[in-house]
Amino acid sequence: MEIKWAPNAFLRLVLPLMAGILTYLCTGEKLPDLLPIVAGLTLLFVAAQLWSARQPGPAATDAAGLLAIVVLYAAGAALTQQATESRAPDHLYRFESRVEFYRAVVDDYTVTRPATYATTVRVSAVRVAGQWQPARGGIRVSIPREEGVGAPEYGDVWLVRGAPAPSKPPLNPGEFDYRRYLQYHQVYHQQFIHPDQYQKIATAPPSILRATAMRAARVLDGVFRQYVHARREYALASALVLGIKDEVDQETKQAYANTGTTHIMAVSGLQVGLLFGAVTWLLGRLPGRRGPWFRLVTALLGLATIWSYAFLTGLSASVLRAAVMFSFIIIGRASGRQTSMYNLLAAAAFFLLCYDPYLLCDVGFQLSFLAVLSIVYLQPRIARWLQPQAYFLERQRPWQPKTVRKSWQWLGKGLDYVWQATALSLAAQVATFPLGLFYFHQFPLSFLASNLVAVPISSLAVYVGLGLLALKGVVATVGLLSTGAAAALDWLPQLVARVFEWMIWLFNEYIFSIGRLLPGALISGIHLTAPQTWLLFAFILTVLVFLRLRRLPWLGVACALLAVLESSRVWAAHQLAPDARLIIYSIPRRSVVGFWQGAAAEVVTVDSLPLTETERTYRIVPGSIQREARQVNHWVGWRGCPVPARVAEPGLILAAWRGLRVAFVSSRLSPARQPLPGLQAIVLRRNARVRPEELAATFGTKAPVVFDSSCKSWYVARQDSLLQVAGFQTYDVTTRGAFTVQAGP
Structure with a gap:
């Protein structure tokens, strides 16, 4: 090739x-x-x-x-x-914990969570030893949602007391590396800020254009809130058209992820492409469209449309990326030359990476360009496999009634549209398949059934939603001249809103029904390392080269790559099979221990309260995927658990597993207790009121003392120094991550 x-x-x-x-x-x-x-x-x-x-x-x-x-x-x-901002001599890293106060501006959208607001602030100055000095750095901050505490707004300038902490690494095996994610966005610190720790002292948006765009997006969101009454449909309407996903519940997000339709809720290339296609189609109906002026008018209107939409959606990163990509395509077409689509995509990627090299690490950037590249190359080739329109046109005969011939014609056109959409969806999946496994550890086999119906309906819903916004704009303009006329015309946006809400309900119900009808269509729990992902990409590429050149050596290379990939997975499973370890997890305010043997585990919630679905999904499941676990049992308390454990006395539980002996201490120890040496760990729970001399008398000082996540920070700070003076080694899972003990052979 x-x-x-x-x-x-x-x-x-x-x-x-x-x-x-x-x-x-x-x-x-x-x-x-x-x-x-x-x-x-x-x-x-x-x-x-x-x-x-x-x-x-x-x-x-x-x-x-x-x-x-x-x-x-x-x-x-x-x-x-x-x-890389951290290299700057005035970066926050240089000041460490010496910061007394800092001045920062809110520089991102605010994410509304059940109990907190989360956003990013950019530091401009810090006070150290009573002296203010310039500084820079991003901090991911959270503030509690309390009465009287408003959501942070872009451009708010804060004065904050206290020093931020460096972002924490992953605390549990396989957990998402949020620290690295933040660093790719030039954010190296995190801080939970209480309402009495900060004060808004000014408003100075870093970008007036972006501040205006974000306000415009919130105004348009208010239109959907006014006219789309069902809460779930309103949340999806705002996500579909404006990219605002604050109100989308976790169940809906999971349903879309399980069916491979998450892209519907992310304002990006789909919506921008729909707008450009609509403008091109409308202009194509005009007379004289073959003249040279037509290309220029089409390009200018196309650019104006997609960049206006990017502005109205708050200039979010995904929309900007799609707008830049389509801008290069529009300019390439307007030039009148035979411009390669691959060259246009490469040009868009080149300029985006020159602007921000860290975009290369962005999952959306990777998926967008790979999907478009795959569609450009593969979609026409897959579409040529079948020719439904030509097939049904051949079924027409001169003696057939006109209605029969028309039926053949329309049937051919309908099936051709379905096949073209199928080819597009298949082409997009070929290139994004390895990344989907690497980042999300799952592959939805139902993606074809989901996208063939949901994408057309959602695409029409985008047009209807934009029409609703346009109608509301017209009514609001009329309202400036006559309040009565605006009230009389309000039935128009209400009617369009009903259609819009019904369409959103329809494709949302379809997505949920696919999940219910095909519960086994989601292959999950797949773990790929980075080298294995590259091997999978190389295998796909060599197969495509073989199909293009029809030369057997390329097929041999593809088979060799597949053999190496599968061998690496088999070897990893072989290495993991004898691995046995005990893990004290770091889960806020919880006491959780896991006993892992190869791909099987017994996970015990020691505090007799079951883990929530969120805790299990984000803290336990990533490690299970990493080990490609086949059997993970969760136990609430020790009752029924196959791991031998006994209550030695109130507040003391002794567990023994594969040569490991662990004590869980949650209250004072009996002074008359016999010594219990030979432990591999002593776990302190619930701020256990024990003195170092009691622990030493009962267990000796060889076993490390582990503070699990149910212990408060003040308790850990007090006990840690006392225990170290007494000769113990200590470990705090809240700050240092999960504690692991390897079992013997």
């Missing part, structure tokens, strides 16, 4: 740029300042280019071209280095 580089010039630019970005992400801390190196390489490239222009033959030109690739590679690493 030969790549034609001439019409795909940006492919030669974006690939080394991405390689440089990946290099810095892997080894960035070890690299020196790269700007002088890039400057030197650039000068060398200019000299080589001037030299090659005077030399006959392609050798000199090829050398200059290779040097250009090296320059772009170094530029990718340098751009990422410069975009």
